[in-house]
Amino acid sequence: MSAGPVLSVRDLTVSVARDEGWRPIVDGVSFDLQAGQILGLVGESGSGKSMTCRALMRLLPGARLAITGGSIRLGEEELTALDEAAMRKVRGGQIGMIFQNPSSHLDPVMTIGAQIAETIRFHQGASRREAMRQAIEVLRQVGIPDPTARAGSYPHEFSGGMRQRAMIAVALACQPKVLIADEPTTALDVTVQAQILRLLLDLRDSKGLSIIFITHDLGVVSQTCDSIAVMYGGRLAELGPKRDIIRAARHPYTAGLIRCQPGAAATGTYLETIPGQPPTVDAMPSGCRFHPRCPRAGETCREHQPAFISVDLGHRAACHFPEGPGQEAAR
Amino acid sequence: MNATKTNRKPLLDIEDLSVEFKVAGGLVPWKRRVLRAVNGVTLSVHAGETLGIVGESGSGKSTLGRAVLRLGELTAGKVLFEGTDMAKATPSDLARLRRATAMIFQDPYNALNPRLTVGEAIGEVLRVHRKVPAGDVKARVSELLQMVGLAPELAARKPSGLSGGQCQRIGIARALAVEPRLIIADECVAALDVSVQGQIINLLIELRERMGVALIFIAHDLALVRRLCDRVAVMYLGRVVEEGPTAEVFAAPRHPYTASLLRAIPEIDPDRPLSSELLPGDPPSPLNLPRGCAFHPRCALAEARCAEDPPPPLRRRGDHLSACLLDNPT
Numbered sequence: 001m002s003a004g005p006v007l008s009v010r011d012l013t014v015s016v017a018r019d020e021g022w023r024p025i026v027d028g029v030s031f032d033l034q035a036g037q038i039l040g041l042v043g044e045s046g047s048g049k050s051m052t053c054r055a056l057m058r059l060l061p062g063a064r065l066a067i068t069g070g071s072i073r074l075g076e077e078e079l080t081a082l083d084e085a086a087m088r089k090v091r092g093g094q095i096g097m098i099f100q101n102p103s104s105h106l107d108p109v110m111t112i113g114a115q116i117a118e119t120i121r122f123h124q125g126a127s128r129r130e131a132m133r134q135a136i137e138v139l140r141q142v143g144i145p146d147p148t149a150r151a152g153s154y155p156h157e158f159s160g161g162m163r164q165r166a167m168i169a170v171a172l173a174c175q176p177k178v179l180i181a182d183e184p185t186t187a188l189d190v191t192v193q194a195q196i197l198r199l200l201l202d203l204r205d206s207k208g209l210s211i212i213f214i215t216h217d218l219g220v221v222s223q224t225c226d227s228i229a230v231m232y233g234g235r236l237a238e239l240g241p242k243r244d245i246i247r248a249a250r251h252p253y254t255a256g257l258i259r260c261q262p263g264a265a266a267t268g269t270y271l272e273t274i275p276g277q278p279p280t281v282d283a284m285p286s287g288c289r290f291h292p293r294c295p296r297a298g299e300t301c302r303e304h305q306p307a308f309i310s311v312d313l314g315h316r317a318a319c320h321f322p323e324g325p326g327q328e329a330a331r
Numbered sequence: 332m333n334a335t336k337t338n339r340k341p342l343l344d345i346e347d348l349s350v351e352f353k354v355a356g357g358l359v360p361w362k363r364r365v366l367r368a369v370n371g372v373t374l375s376v377h378a379g380e381t382l383g384i385v386g387e388s389g390s391g392k393s394t395l396g397r398a399v400l401r402l403g404e405l406t407a408g409k410v411l412f413e414g415t416d417m418a419k420a421t422p423s424d425l426a427r428l429r430r431a432t433a434m435i436f437q438d439p440y441n442a443l444n445p446r447l448t449v450g451e452a453i454g455e456v457l458r459v460h461r462k463v464p465a466g467d468v469k470a471r472v473s474e475l476l477q478m479v480g481l482a483p484e485l486a487a488r489k490p491s492g493l494s495g496g497q498c499q500r501i502g503i504a505r506a507l508a509v510e511p512r513l514i515i516a517d518e519c520v521a522a523l524d525v526s527v528q529g530q531i532i533n534l535l536i537e538l539r540e541r542m543g544v545a546l547i548f549i550a551h552d553l554a555l556v557r558r559l560c561d562r563v564a565v566m567y568l569g570r571v572v573e574e575g576p577t578a579e580v581f582a583a584p585r586h587p588y589t590a591s592l593l594r595a596i597p598e599i600d601p602d603r604p605l606s607s608e609l610l611p612g613d614p615p616s617p618l619n620l621p622r623g624c625a626f627h628p629r630c631a632l633a634e635a636r637c638a639e640d641p642p643p644p645l646r647r648r649g650d651h652l653s654a655c656l657l658d659n660p661t
């Protein structure tokens with residue numbers, strides 16, 4: 001067994017074709033995922049989290065989108081060089097993905113059980129009967145009540161959270177090495193969420209499953225992840241061990257996210273937000289993309305893109321004027 | 332505010348509402364079985380008030396929301412909107428309901444027509460409800476997009492060119508376009524980062540204060556519910572098991588299910604690992620309702636009488652109702 005990372009992403013760039021040329025949506029993202037590691041991916045809505053993960057699966061939604069640079073290595077294999085047939089074996093087999101919008105990835109005219117069983121048959125060549133038995137078993141694992149009966153339901157007969165759990169079941173059905181989970185628990189109540197998180201942690205411990213976990217919930221990140229990556233405007237703003245990121249964020253955007261948690265203030269009082277608007281793909285600010293909203297921004301920030309440099313052991317940030325070490329983030 | 336509320340009639344009065352679905356049976360697929368998604372729910376909301384609905388995934392929250400706005404079927408019960416029973420609505424009653432209410436759907440992709448651009452999708456609402464003269468539609472669309480924190484340029488995109496959170500905000504903009512007096516928001520900020528989430532919640536607070544909009548806020552995020560809602564109802568397996576002023580329910584929950592929900596809120600503390608204390612037992616099935624209190628098979632405090640029919644009714648103490656037989660369960 002090699003000690004290298006299971007998944008290694010370097011300078012990944014995903015762009016959209018415009019009349020004037022390619023515009024990057026994901027811009028030079030690099031990170032490693034070790035065996036059994038859980039990496040939380042957080043950040044602004046629209047910052048490119050889902051796009052990054054879909055690029056890893058080579059499943060970009062739309063003909064005008066393409067990977068225009070960088071490399072994605074799964075063990076020894078360069079995924080950007082694989083043809084579609086080889087990629088299909090990787091998807092669902094070695095890398096499982098829980099999509100953010102389950103209903104567009106579940107077939108509306110096929111029962112939930114049949115969909116999971118089909119994935120199992122495709123990747124493992126199990127018999128129809130055996131595949132259905134396994135499908136019911138994974139549905140039970142993700143906490144669908146009465147799984148034998150509910151395997152016969154169609155997606156529209158499931159609640160939002162049940163569809164999300166069906167999606168998790170599809171992704172886990174073939175026991176992948178790497179799981180990409182895009183907002184897997186947003187439609188779940190906290191007790192079911194805890195049960196799913198426990199399942200993922202158990203799979204990590206027993207099978208060495210590695211996970212990229214996209215979420216907006218810093219509570220969930222705190223409880224499950226080893227490290228946290230923060231995205232802003234298509235780039236990584238900060239990456240480091242979860243304790244460092246939550247207790248001593250260096251990038252002002254990360255610090256802002258932590259400050260905006262709803263907390264326990266009185267009912268009906270306004271919430272704190274980060275002032276200003278997030279950038280869009282067609283109007284990216286120069287220099288540091290966060291500078292128009294940043295309380296610490298200076299002249300340099302307007303002109304030069306900050307390098308993604310080491311600020312502490314295993315902790316990198318892309319900021320010209322990072323918040324000081326030891327300066328605890330508010331809260 | 333509370334004083335005026337008590338001597339006014341509620342805007343919405345839901346009485347004993349039930350919704351059933353017929354679904355295929357498991358081992359005998361040709362035998363249809365009845366699934367009781369909503370089971371005798373009674374709730375009311377005043378103008379300017381925000382009612383939170385939380386609870387188990389699959390407990391009937393979305394089904395309840397759709398039935399109340401007559402976007403889904405209902406099996407029994409009354410839905411009084413400004414005194415008119417919408418369960419027996421005439422076409423003109425329904426038209427009035429459509430003009431005065433809006434739903435923000437849980438699944439933003441499903442709720443949007445993939446062939447329409449964002450501008451067309453919002454413009455459609457403005458036109459159907461004749462909210463602005465035809466010449467002003469474009470300007471109003473831009474304004475609505477900005478209200479939900481989106482760049483007006485997004486009006487030219489189709490849903491497939493949007494991120495999850497951007498799609499969700501299109502759903503919110505469409506609901507606001509109606510200028511409704513009642514909004515049912517089903518997990519409307521679940522896909523948003525905390526800063527944008529804050530912006531949307533602040534917008535809802537403002538609508539409530541300025542225009543007296545009533546809001547039913549269905550959500551799994553209990554910290555937000557606590558921040559936004561005046562009252563909260565907790566659902567379990569189709570029934571409301573607890574209801575009361577938000578501060579009171581959070582400080583002193585009376586139903587053991589509510590208590591276990593509150594205990595499971597993940598805290599932002601990297602030194603506190605995921606609790607291994609999970610709710611025991613299998614989640615119950617609405618196809619096969621347990622006898623007595625639906626929560627008893629998973630309840631640490633359950634006694635023999637909890638398993639006896641009929642299920643415990645909601646009992647009132649002050650402003651706070653709970654459906655538990657025990658006197659001080661939590």
Ligand SMILES: Nc1ncnc2c1ncn2[C@@H]1O[C@H](COP(=O)(O)OP(=O)(O)OP(=O)(O)O)[C@@H](O)[C@H]1O
Pocket residue numbers: 016025043044045046047048049050051052061062064065100280281491492493494495496497522523524
């Ligand atoms: N087909 C497309 N053409 C142009 N831009 C696109 C297209 N699809 C997505 N985008 C843009 O790419 C950006 C990144 O989208 P992505 O879905 O990765 O965001 P995200 O970080 O997952 O956000 P969220 O938290 O809201 O899900 C968004 O700003 C989105 O508007």
Ligand SMILES: Nc1ncnc2c1ncn2[C@@H]1O[C@H](COP(=O)(O)OP(=O)(O)OP(=O)(O)O)[C@@H](O)[C@H]1O
Pocket residue numbers: 156157158159160161162187188189352353354366367368387388389390391392393394395437617
């Ligand atoms: N069209 C339908 N046909 C059959 N069963 C349905 C249908 N719609 C909903 N159900 C069932 O009704 C129950 C309640 O579903 P509902 O979507 O209201 O739950 P919910 O409380 O909104 O859950 P979540 O928090 O997961 O969104 C579930 O068991 C679901 O499977």
Ligand SMILES: [Mg+2]
Pocket residue numbers: 049050051100182494495496
């Ligand atoms: Mg996304």
Ligand SMILES: [Mg+2]
Pocket residue numbers: 159160161392393394437517
């Ligand atoms: Mg729902």
